Amino acid sequence: MSETTVDDLETGAMTQTAAVLRDSADDMQAQNDAFTGTVGEIKAANPRMTCRNVNVYYDEKHAIQDVSLDVGKNEVISMIGPSGCGKSTFLRCLNRMNDTIDICRVTGEIKLDGQDIYDKRLDVVPLRAQVGMVFQKPNPFPKSIYDNIAYGPRIHGLAEDKDEMDEIVESSLIRAGLWKEVRDRLDQPGTGLSGGQQQRLCIARTIAVSPEVILMDEPCSALDPIATAIIEELIDELRENFTIAIVTHSMQQAARVSQRTAYFHLGKLIEVGNTDDIFTNPSHKLTEDYITGRFG
Ligand SMILES: Nc1ncnc2c1ncn2[C@@H]1O[C@H](COP(=O)(O)OP(=O)(O)OP(=O)(O)O)[C@@H](O)[C@H]1O
Numbered sequence: 001m002s003e004t005t006v007d008d009l010e011t012g013a014m015t016q017t018a019a020v021l022r023d024s025a026d027d028m029q030a031q032n033d034a035f036t037g038t039v040g041e042i043k044a045a046n047p048r049m050t051c052r053n054v055n056v057y058y059d060e061k062h063a064i065q066d067v068s069l070d071v072g073k074n075e076v077i078s079m080i081g082p083s084g085c086g087k088s089t090f091l092r093c094l095n096r097m098n099d100t101i102d103i104c105r106v107t108g109e110i111k112l113d114g115q116d117i118y119d120k121r122l123d124v125v126p127l128r129a130q131v132g133m134v135f136q137k138p139n140p141f142p143k144s145i146y147d148n149i150a151y152g153p154r155i156h157g158l159a160e161d162k163d164e165m166d167e168i169v170e171s172s173l174i175r176a177g178l179w180k181e182v183r184d185r186l187d188q189p190g191t192g193l194s195g196g197q198q199q200r201l202c203i204a205r206t207i208a209v210s211p212e213v214i215l216m217d218e219p220c221s222a223l224d225p226i227a228t229a230i231i232e233e234l235i236d237e238l239r240e241n242f243t244i245a246i247v248t249h250s251m252q253q254a255a256r257v258s259q260r261t262a263y264f265h266l267g268k269l270i271e272v273g274n275t276d277d278i279f280t281n282p283s284h285k286l287t288e289d290y291i292t293g294r295f296g
């Protein structure tokens with residue numbers, strides 16, 4: 001019999017690890033298949049957005065499956081879950097951003113303050129001002145800092161004159177915590193700011209049109225810990241005036257910024273509840289496996 005080498009042992013270990021991962025993936029798929037409904041309270045005491053039986057398809061792919069969830073006034077709700085589980089897809093439903101994807105089809109009901117946002121007569125331009133979005137990668141327009149903020153208010157006719165526009169620009173930058181850093185360089189390009197400043201500029205741009213809801217898709221994933229801390233503090237302050245839904249891969253971030261947390265797995269909303277409960281005492285096995293780092 002030939003001698004066992006280190007390579008043999010490593011190969012054996014890798015095969016074993018792969019087998020364990022495969023078994024646990026099969027097990028999680030089985031648990032997902034056996035899913036009968038979201039655990040926890042999908043309703044908010046004071047709902048701003050109500051989503052009922054939402055399904056999203058990319059051609060044949062059923063990316064969101066029968067999700068019902070409220071987003072409450074003045075709350076931050078986090079959406080967490082493994083990559084590909086549908087967090088961004090669901091978030092994009094909330095301001096009809098999925099309309100821009102040809103193969104995407106959304107069914108079910110989504111209301112903002114009681115109004116169906118998928119009503120065929122509804123104009124999506126004002127909707128996207130009411131439900132603003134901040135993306136993973138800061139995306140300032142190739143314009144001055146001032147014009148980045150003034151862009152939306154101009155389109156929506158929110159300012160009567162230059163003084164009013166100046167006021168909107170200033171107050172938006174103050175609320176986004178950026179004013180002091182940029183007040184002397186408002187005519188310089190937004191793209192010349194640091195990554196963290198650009199993300200706050202994008203938040204200021206979203207705030208400038210007085211939205212009701214702000215959607216954030218991994219807003220800090222391109223930022224360093226200091227810039228992240230500034231944005232997290234800002235999210236907490238913004239909650240006073242806005243409703244915020246945030247997708248994040250950082251469970252620490254979800255725990256720090258949100259009052260409610262929704263856990264998605266393979267297109268289904270597995271569990272939703274108070275953030276503290278989700279992280280300390282999850283009810284569903286899939287949630288527990290995810291938050292204890294067993295997969296994801
Ligand atoms: N434009 C698209 N066309 C086709 N399929 C898509 C499209 N966008 C997303 N999908 C599919 O829908 C599913 C959900 O994707 P989604 O981007 O919503 O996941 P996610 O939870 O945001 O993942 P991540 O954490 O990696 O950002 C995935 O299987 C993905 O491949």
Ligand SMILES: [Mg+2]
Pocket residue numbers: 087088089217247
């Ligand atoms: Mg995503």
